[in-house]
Amino acid sequence: xxxxxxxxxxxxxxxxxxxxxxxxxxxxxxxxxxxxxxxxxxxxxxxxxxxxxxxxxxxxxxxxxxxxxxxxxxxxxxxxxxxxxxxxxxxxxxxxxxxxxxxxxxxxxxxxxxxxxxxxxxxxxxxxxxxxxxxxxxxxxxxxxxxxxxxxxxxxxxxxxxxxxxxxxxxxxxxxxxxxxxxxxxxxxxxxxxxxxxxxxxxxxxxxxxxxxxxxxxxxxxxxxxxxxxxxxxxxxxxxxxxxxxxxxxxxxxxxxxxxxxxxxxxxxxxxxxxxxxxxxxxxxxxxxxxxxxxxxxxxxxxxxxxxxxxxxxxxxxxxxxxxxxxxxxxxxxxxxxxxxxxxxxxxxxxxxxxxxxxxxx
Numbered sequence: 001x002x003x004x005x006x007x008x009x010x011x012x013x014x015x016x017x018x019x020x021x022x023x024x025x026x027x028x029x030x031x032x033x034x035x036x037x038x039x040x041x042x043x044x045x046x047x048x049x050x051x052x053x054x055x056x057x058x059x060x061x062x063x064x065x066x067x068x069x070x071x072x073x074x075x076x077x078x079x080x081x082x083x084x085x086x087x088x089x090x091x092x093x094x095x096x097x098x099x100x101x102x103x104x105x106x107x108x109x110x111x112x113x114x115x116x117x118x119x120x121x122x123x124x125x126x127x128x129x130x131x132x133x134x135x136x137x138x139x140x141x142x143x144x145x146x147x148x149x150x151x152x153x154x155x156x157x158x159x160x161x162x163x164x165x166x167x168x169x170x171x172x173x174x175x176x177x178x179x180x181x182x183x184x185x186x187x188x189x190x191x192x193x194x195x196x197x198x199x200x201x202x203x204x205x206x207x208x209x210x211x212x213x214x215x216x217x218x219x220x221x222x223x224x225x226x227x228x229x230x231x232x233x234x235x236x237x238x239x240x241x242x243x244x245x246x247x248x249x250x251x252x253x254x255x256x257x258x259x260x261x262x263x264x265x266x267x268x269x270x271x272x273x274x275x276x277x278x279x280x281x282x283x284x285x286x287x288x289x290x291x292x293x294x295x296x297x298x299x300x301x302x303x304x305x306x307x308x309x310x311x312x313x314x315x316x317x318x319x320x321x322x323x324x325x326x327x328x329x330x331x332x333x334x335x336x337x338x339x340x341x342x343x344x345x346x347x348x349x350x351x352x353x354x355x356x357x358x359x360x361x362x
Contacts, residue, residue, distance in 0.1 A: 004315065005343050008051070008324060010248050010280055012209030013157050015096050015325075017051040018318065019339040022284050022327035023100040023160070023215070025056050025071060032059065032066075032073035034082035039089040046095025048337040052325070053095055054160050054213070054251075055086075057102030060143040064113040064129075065168075067104035074099060074147045080154065087155045098158040098213065101147045101202075103140065105129075105168030106177065107221060117171045118194075119179040123220050137184070137194060140168070145201035152206045159206070160213035161198060163242075164253045166220030169195045173228045173238060174220070188229075188237035196245040203246030212246055213282070217253035218269065224255065232262055236276045243277040250274070250281045251327065257285035258313050271322040280324040287314060288331035288338065 005017050021042075029038060042053050059065040061075035073079040083099070090097040106128050108115035115129030116136060122128025132140070144161065151159045163169035171177040172194040178185045184193050195214075202212055216239075220226045229235035239250065252270030254261070261269045270283035288311065314326060332338045 003319060004326070008280075011158070011211040012207070013052075013096060013211050015051040017049065017339070017343060018325050019049070019051045019342065020282055020284075020325050020327040021045050021050045021053040021332050021339075022329035023054045023056050023162075024329055024333055025068065027068055027070040029072035029079075029082070030070050031078075032071065032076070033078045034072045034086055036085065038072070038082065039086040042086055042097060043089040043093040043095070044336045045332060045339070046090045046093035046097070048340040049343055050095060050328075050332065050339045052157075053090060053097040054327070055097065055099045057100045057104075057162055058083075058147075060101055060103055060140075060147045062103055062140050062143045064108055064116045065103040065143075067108040067110060067115075069110075074101060074150065075143075080150065084154050091155070096157045098156055098160055098211075099147075099151050100160040100162050100215070101144055101151075102162045103144075103168040105166070105171050107167060117168065117177060118185060119177060121177050121179060123166045123171075123177065123223055125176065131180070137197075141194075141197050141201045144198045145205040148202040148212075149205040152210050158211035158213060158248075159202065160215055160251065161195075161202060162215050163195050163198075164215045164217035164251075166223065166226075169198060170217065170220070170228070173216070174226065175228075176226070188234055189241065192238045192241045196241045199242055199245040199247055211248040213249045213251050214242055214247040215251040215253055216242075216269075216273075218261070219253075219255060232265075232272060232276065235261075235272055239273055239277050243279050247277075247279060249325070250277065250279055252281055252283060252323075254283070254285035257283045257287060257317075259285075267322060268317075271317070274321075274323055282325040282327050283314075283317070283323040284327035284329065287311075287326060287328045 008015050058072050058074035106115050106117040116132050120131040148159045218227050250273035252273050254269045260266050270281040274281040
C-alpha cells in the first residue's frame with residue numbers, strides 16, 4: 001500500500017515522495033528560451049519537496065510543432081542552454097525533473113507552416129491543417145527521438161511524451177480526427193501506430209534505465225465529451241502497444257481524478273492504465289481544488305493549503321494502489337510549498353467529500 005510520502009522508483013529514477021508537479025503551459029519563455037526566472041520557478045517547487053517536476057510542454061524541432069508564442073523550445077543552442085540551467089537549479093534544490101515533449105498538431109493557428117495532423121480534420125470536425133505524409137511522420141518521429149536524446153544529455157531524469165488533449169499524437173488516437181485509410185488509421189491498433197513509433201524511437205534514443213512517461217487523455221481542448229476508448233477493451237488496444245513500445249509510466253489526464261472512467265468500476269483513467277498494462281501510473285485532475293476544472297473556470301479556483309476538496313479520497317485510492325503518483329497542477333502553481341505542507345500533514349484532509357455533488361459538476 002503506497003502513501004504520499006513513500007519513495008518511488010522507475011528505472012534509474014527514484015523520487016522521494018509521490019507528489020508530481022503537473023505540466024502547465026506558462027508562455028513565459030520569450031523567443032522560446034527559458035530564462036533564469038523559469039529555472040527559479042521550478043527550483044522553488046523542488047525546494048518545497050515536489051517529488052518530481054514535469055515541465056511545461058516544450059516544442060520538438062518540427063516547423064509546425066508550436067501553437068503559442070513564448071512557449072519554450074527543446075531545440076536550438078539558446079533554448080537548450082536555458083534548459084541546462086533549469087536542470088542544474090532543480091537538482092541543486094534537491095528535486096527531480098523531466099521535460100514534456102510536445103507537438104501541438106491541429107491546435108496550431110500561427111503563421112508559417114500549416115497545422116498538421118492525421119487527416120486534415122480539426123477537433124471540431126471541420127477541415128484543419130494538412131494530412132501528414134509518410135515523410136512527415138518519419139521526420140516527426142525522429143524529432144521526438146532527438147529531443148529525448150538531448151534531454152538525457154542535459155541531465156534530465158527522464159522524459160514525458162505528450163499524447164493527450166487533442167494534440168498531435170492524440171489526434172492519431174482519436175477516430176474523429178484520424179480518418180486515414182493507410183496503416184495509421186482505422187482500427188485502434190492502427191491509430192496507435194504513430195504514437196507507438198514515437199515511443200519506440202524515444203526508447204531507442206536513451207539509456208535503458210532512462211524512464212519514458214506518456215501522457216494521455218480522453219478529453220480534448222473544447223471537447224470534454226470526447227472518448228478515444230468507449231470501454232476497457234478499446235483502451236487496452238491503445239495502451240498495450242504503447243507499453244510494449246517502451247512506456248514506463250502512464251500519465252492519465254482526467255479533469256477530476258475521483259470520477260470513474262467506465263461503468264461498472266470505480267477506477268479512474270490512470271487506474272485503468274495500471275490495470276491494463278501493469279505499468280505504474282500517474283493520476284491528475286483538480287487535486288486540491290475548491291472549484292473544479294471545467295467550462296469557464298480554467299484559471300479560477302486557486303486554493304489555499306487549508307482549503308482542499310476530496311484529499312481523503314485521493315489518499316484512499318493511492319493506498320489501495322489504484323495509481324502510483326499524484327500530479328498536482330494549479331494548487332502547486334498557486335502555492336509553491338503545497339507539497340511540503342501536504343507531507344507534513346498541514347493540509348485539511350477532512351473536508352466533506354460527497355460523490356453525488358462532485359458527480360454533478362461533470
